[in-house]
Amino acid sequence: MSDPALAAPRTWRSPTAEIRPVRALLIGIAAVFIGVFLVFPLVAVFIEALRNGVGAYFGALGDADTQHAIWLTLMVAAIAVPANLVFGIAAAWAISKYEFRGKAFLITLIDLPFSVSPVIAGLIYVIMFGSHGYFGPWLNDHNIQIIFAVPGIVLATIFVTFPFVARELIPLMDEQGTQEEEAAISLGASGWQTFRRVTLPNVKWALMYGVLLCNARAMGEFGAVAVVSGHIRGLTNTMPLHIEILYNDYQWVAAFTVASLLALLALVTLVVKSALEWRFGHELTGGPR
Amino acid sequence: MRRLAYGVILSALVAAGVAQAQSVTLLNVSYDPTRELYRAYNAEFVKYWKDKTGEAVTVQQSHGGSGAQARAVIDGLKADVVTLALEGDINAIAEKTKKIPADWRSRLPNSSTPYTSTYVFLVRKGNPKNLKDWGDLVKPGVEVIVPNPKTSGGAQWAYLAAWGYADQLYKGDEAKVKEFVGALYRNVPVLDSGARGSTTTFVQRGLGDVLLSWENEAFLAINELGPDKFDIVVPPLSIKAEPPVALVAGNAQEKGTTKVAQAYLEYLYSPTAQKIIAKNYYRPSKPELADPEDLKRFPPVELLTIDDPVFGGWAKVTPKHFANGAIFDQIYKR
Amino acid sequence: MTTLAITPMARPWRQPSVIPGFGLTFGFAMVYLSLIVLIPIALLILRTTQLSWQEYWAIATSERVVAALRLSFGAAVIAAAVNTVFGTIIAWILVRYEFPGKRLLDAIVDLPFALPTAVAGITLTAIFAKNGWVGQFLEPLGIKVAYSALGVVIALIFIGLPFVVRTLQPVILELERETEEAAATLGASRPQTIFRIVLPTLVPAMLTGFVLALARGVGEYGSVVFIAGNLPYRTEIAPLLIVIRLTEFDYNGATAIATIMLAIAFVMFLTINLIQAWARRRFGYV
Numbered sequence: 001m002s003d004p005a006l007a008a009p010r011t012w013r014s015p016t017a018e019i020r021p022v023r024a025l026l027i028g029i030a031a032v033f034i035g036v037f038l039v040f041p042l043v044a045v046f047i048e049a050l051r052n053g054v055g056a057y058f059g060a061l062g063d064a065d066t067q068h069a070i071w072l073t074l075m076v077a078a079i080a081v082p083a084n085l086v087f088g089i090a091a092a093w094a095i096s097k098y099e100f101r102g103k104a105f106l107i108t109l110i111d112l113p114f115s116v117s118p119v120i121a122g123l124i125y126v127i128m129f130g131s132h133g134y135f136g137p138w139l140n141d142h143n144i145q146i147i148f149a150v151p152g153i154v155l156a157t158i159f160v161t162f163p164f165v166a167r168e169l170i171p172l173m174d175e176q177g178t179q180e181e182e183a184a185i186s187l188g189a190s191g192w193q194t195f196r197r198v199t200l201p202n203v204k205w206a207l208m209y210g211v212l213l214c215n216a217r218a219m220g221e222f223g224a225v226a227v228v229s230g231h232i233r234g235l236t237n238t239m240p241l242h243i244e245i246l247y248n249d250y251q252w253v254a255a256f257t258v259a260s261l262l263a264l265l266a267l268v269t270l271v272v273k274s275a276l277e278w279r280f281g282h283e284l285t286g287g288p289r
Numbered sequence: 290m291r292r293l294a295y296g297v298i299l300s301a302l303v304a305a306g307v308a309q310a311q312s313v314t315l316l317n318v319s320y321d322p323t324r325e326l327y328r329a330y331n332a333e334f335v336k337y338w339k340d341k342t343g344e345a346v347t348v349q350q351s352h353g354g355s356g357a358q359a360r361a362v363i364d365g366l367k368a369d370v371v372t373l374a375l376e377g378d379i380n381a382i383a384e385k386t387k388k389i390p391a392d393w394r395s396r397l398p399n400s401s402t403p404y405t406s407t408y409v410f411l412v413r414k415g416n417p418k419n420l421k422d423w424g425d426l427v428k429p430g431v432e433v434i435v436p437n438p439k440t441s442g443g444a445q446w447a448y449l450a451a452w453g454y455a456d457q458l459y460k461g462d463e464a465k466v467k468e469f470v471g472a473l474y475r476n477v478p479v480l481d482s483g484a485r486g487s488t489t490t491f492v493q494r495g496l497g498d499v500l501l502s503w504e505n506e507a508f509l510a511i512n513e514l515g516p517d518k519f520d521i522v523v524p525p526l527s528i529k530a531e532p533p534v535a536l537v538a539g540n541a542q543e544k545g546t547t548k549v550a551q552a553y554l555e556y557l558y559s560p561t562a563q564k565i566i567a568k569n570y571y572r573p574s575k576p577e578l579a580d581p582e583d584l585k586r587f588p589p590v591e592l593l594t595i596d597d598p599v600f601g602g603w604a605k606v607t608p609k610h611f612a613n614g615a616i617f618d619q620i621y622k623r
Numbered sequence: 624m625t626t627l628a629i630t631p632m633a634r635p636w637r638q639p640s641v642i643p644g645f646g647l648t649f650g651f652a653m654v655y656l657s658l659i660v661l662i663p664i665a666l667l668i669l670r671t672t673q674l675s676w677q678e679y680w681a682i683a684t685s686e687r688v689v690a691a692l693r694l695s696f697g698a699a700v701i702a703a704a705v706n707t708v709f710g711t712i713i714a715w716i717l718v719r720y721e722f723p724g725k726r727l728l729d730a731i732v733d734l735p736f737a738l739p740t741a742v743a744g745i746t747l748t749a750i751f752a753k754n755g756w757v758g759q760f761l762e763p764l765g766i767k768v769a770y771s772a773l774g775v776v777i778a779l780i781f782i783g784l785p786f787v788v789r790t791l792q793p794v795i796l797e798l799e800r801e802t803e804e805a806a807a808t809l810g811a812s813r814p815q816t817i818f819r820i821v822l823p824t825l826v827p828a829m830l831t832g833f834v835l836a837l838a839r840g841v842g843e844y845g846s847v848v849f850i851a852g853n854l855p856y857r858t859e860i861a862p863l864l865i866v867i868r869l870t871e872f873d874y875n876g877a878t879a880i881a882t883i884m885l886a887i888a889f890v891m892f893l894t895i896n897l898i899q900a901w902a903r904r905r906f907g908y909v
Contacts, residue, residue: 017719017813018813018817019813023716023720026712026715026716026720027716027720027722029709029712030709030712030713030716030717030728031724031728033709033712033713034713034728034731034732036757037777037780037781037784038731038732038734038735038781038784039731040746040750040756040757041738041742041743041746041747041750041781042731042734042738042746044746044749044750044756045742045746048746048749083655086651087651087652087655087656089648090647090648090649090651090652090655091648091652091656093644093648094645094648094649094652095652097640097642097644097645098637098638098640098642098645098649099637099638099640100636100637100638101636101637102636104896104900107896108889108892108893108896109656109660109661110656111892111895112660112664112888112889112892113660114835114838114839114892115838115839115841115842115888115889115891115892116664116842116884116885116888117841117842117843117844117861117862117865117881117884117888118740118842118843118844118845118862119842119844119862119863119865119866119881120667120842120862120865120881120884120885123667123865123869123877123878123881124663124664124666124667124881125663126364126869127663127666127667127670127874127878128663128666129365130364130365131363131364131365131386132363132364132385132874133364134666136364136365140365143543145365145367147364147365148361148364148365148366148367155659158659159659159660159663162659162660178640178642181642182641182642185641185642185643186641190643191642191643191644194642194643195644213733213736213737216736216737217736217737219739220737220738220739220740220741220742221739221740221845222739222740222741222844222845223740223843223844223845223862226845227866227869230351230361230366231351231352231353231361232316232349232350232351232366233349233350233351234349235349239739240739240740240741240742240845241741243739243741243742243745244741245352247489247745248321248324248352248483248485248486248489249324249485250509250513250514252493255745259739259742259745259746262738262739262742263738263742265737266734266737266738266739267737269733269737270730270731270733270734270737271730273730273733274726274729274730278726354870356870356871357866357869357870360869360870360872363872381872385872437853437867439867439870439871440866440867440870477854478770478852478854479770479852479853479854480852480853480854480855481853482848482853482863482866490770493749494748494749494752494753494754494755494769495752495753495754496752496753496769496770612871613868613871613873613876618687618855621854621855621856621857622686622856
């Protein structure tokens, strides 16, 4: 109740605040909107998953194909996220610490995967590596399988999560400027030392933020992976694909059980993210994502 | 760093390759509603093969819309066998990849069709809208749920059954037949991409008055979800749906699985398999081998076949009805 | 590698800098960007050259494709507009007001970023189907959400909301209250201040959020296929049409639609960057 508008006598109110009914109305609208569109679906996932009790919930997790799907999803994320992390750092360094022409265009290119339909992301790899694609015959001759196998899933996942880390870092590093790095260099530090001792501590929370979102999206991607997966049970099914399969197998509880794992992941992501924001808010720019 | 990323991707690739090489593994790429059938059959075949040869074999399954599955095999999905909903889908693989011999239909008994099925109506308990025959489906206010023939092979059989009915009704007047089929599909509020999606829409979402469904799928839905909610209505006339199977010789040779893959398909015609087929509500191609109890569940129904003059085989049907811009595409114009 | 970048080779397009590592980082970023994004997309575009211009044009303007693109765009525009209105309100109350549960509300806004789209699609369908939690109340009113174009809009609202909120929050945070105070001192009523002073400064950020939500919505597939009816010409979205064309072995058709969508996506993102550049000049921030 630190806001003076609430504590002050009724006749006075802050010139930069709305009257109480308006506030209540706005908060109400926001709460209902978020409730219907965001909270309902989340709650529905857990209710469906626990419909037949906790026993059925854990029983569903014991299934071999389900466990493989979980393992595959973790592995794909374990490859895709670090790859995009390294790229994000490199791109942010090049873009924010130097001045060169065509920067805005480069940023647009980095953003591009955001607005490319996931289906198209899958399609481009089919066109490249499919049997009738550009490199298909060569890969076939050398017995290398890319689409309908793990590498294709990894590639598609990297594509859709491509900009997450870079987009988080670029505005922040841009804002921080180059003085600190220049000072470190002039004092004799090497480039790597400068990055590790000066830049990294400045951006570590934003970096983590980007990694979290990147990870959540990597584990949850459906459209792009569906096109390149081949849907082989126990081999190329990721969790989101497995959810669809279970759903179509009349195993609704099992489907929502796996879904609830991903929803839990989403919740953990949100909690960690909020904790970061709360603790280190001043070190994060809330730039557009 | 770049090398590191490559290294990781490469090692993942190798890991995936090694995992595949551990034992004899078959990949059966199939269409949507055969999940339960092949789950049961695979277990039986693994046992049979172990007893016969001492070799351990693992059968991996991939399910999806028939056309999408065929497309994946054409694009390089390494299926040893394909068990799809339509002859045309296997023909497409044969044509585009040359991995299946052109005469594949003659390589297994009964034109490579170990089981058949038909299309029936699944209605809500008590059949409140009194839907008995195809003609009832075009009445105004009747909501029909059926999958998209463009993405689901099975849905093409449903479309053709309706076409066949109208053809008899209007004595071959194609304009009227088109109008009838068009009216039917305009009563469809949702075109799901696969048979299972449609079943879910009808059963779980409570949408629609009637689901046009594979016979096996209708039985299964009743089994899974309780006979107190739905009834099966068998129309007097339907179509004999023949989902064929084939060995993808090119892939099997490459993987050295030709023998076991061929045995996998041949064993489908064995007494054990024919019993499993009938148990899973498919009509066995050799009914004399199945349990008479199971056979009793299949009501007699007059069945058109794809080679009847009204259709003239898949070679004519696909371009006329389902190709891009063909009759089906014209239904929804405007 | 590192020394190479320090030596002031007078690259005309880059200003010299004492910080090392440009060659390494820029080089790596470009190689990675090219391998993952640019080359695949270039090959996709190259693939369409198998079509003549007439064929390409015929596909692009065919009724089915136009209908699908119109639905994808129409629904995405409506959803983005709804999100812009409600997203602005949400961002405003999250920055300006104190109320119980605020932190929770703030956190949950990011849910669509983190929740897999397929899960979102299945649950939204379950909620809005005529026997669902919300659907059962809308059905008697004659409002059909699931399996209609409205369902597509709902799914896209879910997908796009955080883009608007997260774009606006920092901007509202940096609004100078002095301007509002000055307006109030000069006798402006609160609504006048809001509509004449505050909202105009928020317009660029609202536009950016709108375009971000729009761009994401146009291409969305996972959540929409479950809730749309997928009827050709009516509730069939463009990404689904790509999948259907693939299933028909019609790669040319699929790539043609894909390139149309790509071109539109690129234009949209270029627009955002132009809006941001304009806002930076006009207001000094984004």
